[in-house]
Amino acid sequence: MNNSIIDDQCTIIRDSGAKISIELLKTSFDLFVSELKQIDDIDMKNNLIEQMVCSLSVVPYRNKKLADLKLLNHEFYFILRDKILIENLRERHIEDKIYPKVLLDVLIFFMNLSCNINNNNLNEFKYLFFHKILINEIGNCLNEMSTYGKYLDNNLIIRSINYLLILFKHFHAYDITKADYLSISPIFYGVIQCLCCSYSIDLIKSLKQSFIQKLNDNQILFLCSMPYYLQWYSDYYHPENIIKILRILLNEFTIWMTNCHPDTYYQCSSQLAKMIRHLTYLFVRPLKSDYINILCQDFYHDYCKLVLHWSLILSSILSNSFNKYNIKLNIRIIVQNLYNFTLHSNVLNFMKTISNLIPMLLQMTDIQNDEIQLNVYRCLGKIMIETDIKTMANPQKIASMYIDYINNTMNDFNKTERFTSLLKSLINFVQHDQVKIELIKQNALPLLIKCVIEIRFDPINVQQIALEILLALAFDNNALEVLKQNEIFMNHIQILSNNSNSTTISLQRAAERLLWKLEKEEKCINKSIVSNNKYKYDIMISYSHKDKDLCFQIHEQLIKDGYSVWIDKDCLRGSTMIGIANAIENSHNVLICMSNMYKQSVYCQSEAHYAFERGCRLIPIVLESNYQPDGWLGILVSGKIYVNFTNQEFTLAYEKLKNEINHYQHQNFNILSNINESNEIIFSNTKQDQSNFQSDLPKCISEWSCDDVKLFFMKIKLDKTILLLCTHMDGHRLLELYEMCLINRESMYQSLKFELNETYHTLLLISDYLTFLHEIKFYVPLTSTNVQATQSSRLSITFCNVL
Structure with missing residues (x-):
């Protein structure tokens, strides 16, 4: 039979190359199909198809012409699928079958073609490849490999399955429905079975204990492509499937990895590097956050062990920077792996103990590569504690880097994903006061406001994150005032906070929390505190949603033991901050459930800060092993006893928690008695001469007795607050207290407030503190050395005898 037509068309395609038009390709496809239908001989047909596919290889697959809708729907592609792929897979059981060379050629062609999947042609690609017969054949082949050890010595089938897995993996970035995932589930479960079989363990054990080696086809399929394929399914599989793989393979992989000398890593082949990367990702980051604690x-x-070895590899790479060719590639992979480990809270705490890790990460902030710098700063944001930030020579560099990156990416459509990642990573840094101050100085506020109010930005991935960053920044008074003065912004977040659309409920929550901080918090802090014997709840539990399992267990046990407990069971949607504030105000004790996730949450910070400002009894409990609170959380729980739920059995930790709660309740009873007793003493000492309330005190404070001090505070109506801290002071000691207040008004207010709360469970209002400073100055001698040194332009102290 004359095949000159096919020869001519193949020649035209080869000669045209990348310049060939879609119309010309369609014409060639029409002629290909017409000729193939006239041929019955299978071998001849295979040879002609091979000739056609080879000619198409000169058309660069990245230029998308071959993935045009007119061609994806063409019968030629379906002939390749049905007559080459499916028929050869069906015949895999035939002993001594000789597979045509065209099988791999078609697979490679289709694999490259799938690189051009996009939202416009997605349905056509799904129609071509989400084909039940094809999927079932792939799934059955995988099951036969794992169950019976079939085809493991057949390189052609091994390579065919490898190409097919990569082909299907290319769908992962697009809108694949749950029904679509269900239709291809035979492949997923076949891969799971393969990775759980003994052969996978044998393949890991067969690796040389060195980073310098080549992989065979079986190792590439089982240890590289299969883990890579499973990254697709993070939303749709039960976590037990992946946990099963980890229980079987992780320890063997860890043994192999840690026995490979760090100094040889930079010499590993691209294949081995991919295998390590995909296995590490599968083992470290396969699940959504709800299951990450497992x-x-x-x-x-x-x-x-793995994260420590990666840090040794990084140290080796940095010290051998003479190998310029691969250093950026190696560092990019290493830093990505390190970031994945930071998602595990316990491991994150361990990473904080690796002494040279932070210096190495800081060393890489100058590398001119966006992805490396982003992941370096994401790691630093999680690993660095307040002390590390304080010792940095230039914390302003972090702020300027983020501001530059945000400016450079917020208007670039092609960098939307990177822009979102930047905002999410910035959340970690705004917890640190030094970086927070630098961000405000370098005008980050207008950029973040822009992210909130412009409708072009995604409500959840951009607007919500920007609101949370602004909430963190609003703990700085300067930022708080700037935001309050921006009328357009305030009106916008008011609208957002009232929008109860179910699809943007988390955006509404973020707006409501920020509005609370800007408009309502100060008023609520200063409103009167409930009487000690009128609390509605014994305990309010403040926690991060990521720690909900343990917190719910504690909650249930407290309820069983008869405590009245308030907890926001659904803190993803959550109660409004007004509701939470009301719970805090009406709770005798507030449990602060400390973890990395709690520290990083601006919502948790809002709750803990309000509880502290309201003078609540804070009982800190530790939910992560080796966790040490720092920064704002460290300040709030300073000097308190932690109840650790990670280093002992739950029942033992819970008993200690009960002891703390009961101790506080007993202490509170004694406090009430002490307050009443103190008041009785004061009133009994002055009962005989009530006129002293109206008469003048000695005009110089240095002449006051202890009774005069008491009378002074009763006269200015502070006998229920500051007097409780001064009952044994005479005039000289009260003057010393006043001089300390003049030296640093704010810190002394915080100290007095803390002591009054801790000792007497009483709230010191800022108005009471200012009243004390104002009223006492009329009794202070101008000759007081310390007063002279601190009065300057802020105070005008008169002579005692003027009165």
Whole structure:
């Protein structure tokens, strides 16, 4: 038979190359199909198809012409799928079958073609490849490999399955429905079975204990492509499937990895580097955050060994920077892996103990690569504690880097994902006062406001994150005032806070929390505190949603033991901040459930800050092993006893928690008695001469007795607050207290407030503190050395005898 037509068309395609038009390709496809239908001989047909596919290889697959809708719907592609792929897969059971060379050629062609999937042609690609017969054949082949060890010595089938997995993986970035995932589930479960079989363990054990080696086809399929394929399914599989793989393979992988000398990593091949990257990703980051604690607890020791080894590899790479060719590629992979480990809270706490990790990460902030710098700063934001930030020579560099990156990416459509990642990582840094101050100085506020009010930005991935960053910044008074003065912004967040659309409920929550901070918090802090014997709840639990399992367990046990407890059971949607504030005000004790996630949450910070300002009894409990609070959280729980739920059995920790709660309740009873007793003493000492309330005190404070001090505070109506701290002071000691207040008004207010709360469970209002400073100055001698040194332009102290 004359095949000159096919020869001619193949020649035209080869000669045209990248310049060939879609119309000309369609014409060639029409002629291909017409000729193939006239041929019955299978071998001849295979040879002609091979000739056609080879000619198409000169058309660069990245230029998208071959993925045009007119061609994706063409019968030629379906002939390749049905007559080459499916028929050869069906015949895999035939012993001594000789597979045509065209099988791999078609697979490679289709794999490259799938790189051009986009939202416009997605349905056509799904129609071509989400084909039930094809999917079932792939799934059955995988099951036969894992169950019976079939085809493991057949390189052609191994390579065919490898290409097909990569082809299907290319769908992962697009809008694949749950029904679509269900239709291709035979492949997923086949891959799971393969990775759980003994052969996968044998393949890891067969690796040389060195980073310098080549992989065979079986190792590439099982240890590289299969883990890579599973990254697609994070939303749609039950976590137990992946946890099963970890229990079988993680320890063997850790043993192999940690026995490979760090100094040889920069020499590893691209294949081996991919295998390590995909396996590490599968083992470390396969699940959504709701399940991440399972991995954190069960595989902690292996994770710690791996992260320590990665830090040794990084040290080796940085010290051997003479190998300029691969250094950026190696560092990019290493830093990405390190960031993945930071998602596990316990491992994150371990990473904070690796002495040279932060210096190495800081060393890489100058590398001119956006992805490296982003991941470096994401790691630093999680690993650095307040002390580390304070010792940095230039914390302003972090602020300027973020502001530059935000400016450069917020208007670039092609960098939307990177822009979102930047905002999310900035959340970690705004917890640190030094970076917060630098961000405000360098005008980050207008940029973040822009992210909130412009409708072009995604409500959840941009607007909500920007609101949360602004909430963190609003703990700085300067930022708070700037935001309050921006009328357009205030009106906008008011609208957002009233929008109860179910799809943007988390955006509404963020707006409501920020509005609370800007408009309502100060008024609520200063309103009167409930009487000690009128609390509605014994305990309010403040926690991060990521720690909900343990917190709910504590809550249930407290309820069983008869305590009245308030907890926001659904803190993803959550109660309004007004409702939470009301719960705080009406709770005798507030449990602060400390963890990395709690510290990083601006919502948790809002709750804890309000509880502290309201003078609540704070009982800190530790939910992560090796966790040490720092920064704002460290300040709030300073000097308090922690109840640790990670280093002992739950029942033992819970008993200690009960003891703390009961101790506070007993202490509160004694406080009430002490307050009443103190008041009785004061009133009994002055009962005989009530006129002293109206008469003048000695005009110089240095002449006051203890009774005069008491009378002074009763006269200015502060006998229920500051007097409780001064009952044994005479005039000289009260003068010393006043001089301390003049030296640093704000810190002394915080100190007095803290002591009054801790000792007498009484709130010191700022108005009471200012009243004290104002009223006492009329009794202070101008000759007081310390007063002279501090009065300057702020105070005008008169002579005692003027009165």
